Amino acid sequence: MVKRYDLLKTLASVVTDEMLVVTPIGNTSVFWDELGKGATSLTGVSLGMCTPVALGLSLALPNRKVIAVDSDGNLILNLCSLGTVGNKQPRNLTIIVCDNGNYLSGGPGKGKQGMPTATAGNMNLEAVAKGCGITKATTIQTEAEFKQAVEKSLAGEGPSFIVAKIEPVDVKESKVYREERTPGLDTRENKYAFARHVERLEKIRIIKRGSA
Amino acid sequence: MEMEKARTVVDGLKEAGVNFAAGLPDSQFHEVYDLIASDPSFTYVGVGNEGEGAAVAMGAWFGGKKPALIIATSGLLVATFSLARLHLKEVPLLIIIPYRGDLGDPRWMGIYKKYTEPMLDVMDIPYRVVSQPDEIRKAIIDCQSCTETWLKPVAVLLTGEALW
Numbered sequence: 189m190v191k192r193y194d195l196l197k198t199l200a201s202v203v204t205d206e207m208l209v210v211t212p213i214g215n216t217s218v219f220w221d222e223l224g225k226g227a228t229s230l231t232g233v234s235l236g237m238c239t240p241v242a243l244g245l246s247l248a249l250p251n252r253k254v255i256a257v258d259s260d261g262n263l264i265l266n267l268c269s270l271g272t273v274g275n276k277q278p279r280n281l282t283i284i285v286c287d288n289g290n291y292l293s294g295g296p297g298k299g300k301q302g303m304p305t306a307t308a309g310n311m312n313l314e315a316v317a318k319g320c321g322i323t324k325a326t327t328i329q330t331e332a333e334f335k336q337a338v339e340k341s342l343a344g345e346g347p348s349f350i351v352a353k354i355e356p357v358d359v360k361e362s363k364v365y366r367e368e369r370t371p372g373l374d375t376r377e378n379k380y381a382f383a384r385h386v387e388r389l390e391k392i393r394i395i396k397r398g399s400a
Numbered sequence: 401m402e403m404e405k406a407r408t409v410v411d412g413l414k415e416a417g418v419n420f421a422a423g424l425p426d427s428q429f430h431e432v433y434d435l436i437a438s439d440p441s442f443t444y445v446g447v448g449n450e451g452e453g454a455a456v457a458m459g460a461w462f463g464g465k466k467p468a469l470i471i472a473t474s475g476l477l478v479a480t481f482s483l484a485r486l487h488l489k490e491v492p493l494l495i496i497i498p499y500r501g502d503l504g505d506p507r508w509m510g511i512y513k514k515y516t517e518p519m520l521d522v523m524d525i526p527y528r529v530v531s532q533p534d535e536i537r538k539a540i541i542d543c544q545s546c547t548e549t550w551l552k553p554v555a556v557l558l559t560g561e562a563l564w
Contacts, residue, residue: 210459230462233455234485240447240455241462247443248420248463268448272456276445379489383462392464396548399492 190331192286192354193219198335199257199284200225202342206389207253208245212238212262215358216286220257226373227381236266239283243273246281249390253280253342260287260305260313267316270349274321279345283322284338285313288354301356317349324348401498401563405533406431409496409558412540413468414441418494420465421445422453426472428564429498433470450475454482458491466544468494473501473512476519476555483523483553492547492554496540499529499557520555527555530562 192215200223203209209229211217217231233241242256263269263285273281289308290301307313317325324346328334334352341348373381383394409432413421422445425433437444443465447453450471457467471479476497486493499505501512520527526546530539539556547554 235481236451237455237458237482237485240452241459244420244422244445244456244459244461244465244467245463246459247445247456248460248465266449266452266455269452269455272445272447272452375489379491386462386464390464394462394464395551399549399551 189329190334190352190354192216192288192358194331195286195334195352195354196220196223196257198331199255199338202335202338203255205385207255207342208249208386209255209257210238210242210245211257212259214259214262214292216257216259221373226378228385230382231373231378232375235262236269238262239273240266240269242281242283243269243276243278246278247276249386250278250280252389253282254278256281256283258283258285260285260289260307261291263313264306264311270317270320270322273347274317277321278347281347282338282341282350283317283347284350284352286354287313287351288356290356292357299357299359313351314349322347322349325351327351327353329353401428401431403431405536405563406435408533408536409540410435410439412537413496415537416494416541416544417466418468418544419443420457420460420467421470422447422456422460422467423470424448424450424453424472424475426475426498428500429470429472436470450479451482454479454486454493457493458482458486458489461491461493466494466548468496468544470496473497473499473516476516480519480523483525486553487523487525490551492551494540494544494547495525495553495555497555497557498563499559502529502531502557502559502561505560516557523553525553525555526550527557529557529559531559533562536562
């Protein structure tokens with residue numbers, strides 16, 4: 189089992205600013221921001237929306253690598269999005285699921301885990317993805333396996349799906365992370381930062397001049 | 401619905417610059433989905449629920465597309481959480497709804513008339529109710545222009561009188 193922060197640190201070492209990353213609410217976005225990736229990623233994408241937002245982005249920009257760093261509870265809320273990904277087969281999309289087996293965001297904090305998600309029971313997300321037609325699906329248990337799976341996915345054609353089994357509670361440097369959370373980017377601030385980043389990369393205009 | 405009216409809707413979307421659509425079909429609007437899915441001017445994504453559709457459309461907007469969410473009246477209730485998040489982030493989205501529940505459509509009035517417009521009001525989603533076929537095109541173009549400028553979702557409700 190991997191720590192969420194260590195997993196994201198590994199991912200940050202592989203992902204370039206030419207790639208577009210979408211992260212959900214909770215510690216994944218907080219850590220990703222801390223790792224210096226917040227302003228070039230779309231963060232805090234809420235319940236059930238992370239994978240479908242990444243899908244829309246990947247279809248709009250088929251020549252650019254797009255990575256969703258989803259989580260088990262978040263993905264299960266909109267599980268049908270895997271069927272949509274399986275049918276659209278975006279070659280540039282990688283979906284990573286930080287699977288801690290519990291609803292940590294709704295948990296009691298202070299090092300205690302929340303109520304279990306379905307993956308703590310019988311649900312196998314890799315099998316679900318494969319059943320949806322995402323044939324390049326795998327489950328990893330260690331950092332080394334994770335790095336190898338991500339590098340393979342980014343070097344090849346997707347869609348690919350990586351379930352990363354992470355520790356149930358986020359502990360960083362022996363401390364429970366929820367108690368030390370930093371503010372990070374405001375959601376609209378992040379929107380502008382990310383949209384401007386895509387505009388620069390793609391040499392396009394996303395936000396209409398003179399809007400709002 | 402009549403194919404001519406379906407074409408009016410699709411032509412309005414094209415004229416408004418819409419080039420991406422996410423949707424979950426409404427049986428009364430089938431011809432519109434058919435036309436969009438087979439038209440290379442659009443990337444069409446059929447989704448499993450309307451909240452997923454709003455999220456796919458949001459991603460497409462960040463990729464430079466001009467998306468529309470095309471859903472049944474009932475789908476608005478399903479999409480509300482995602483739409484609220486789009487609103488919070490101030491992301492534009494044109495929502496097209498064949499509106500069941502208008503006066504003259506008594507079969508569906510109970511649930512849809514009761515919730516649709518109040519829900520849009522509560523969510524601060526501006527909308528236009530279109531009741532005549534010759535208003536369809538302009539309403540779509542106007543609402544697309546507004547969603548882009550105001551950076552918030554805007555809806556077009558096409559009533560049975562306009563469509564059927």
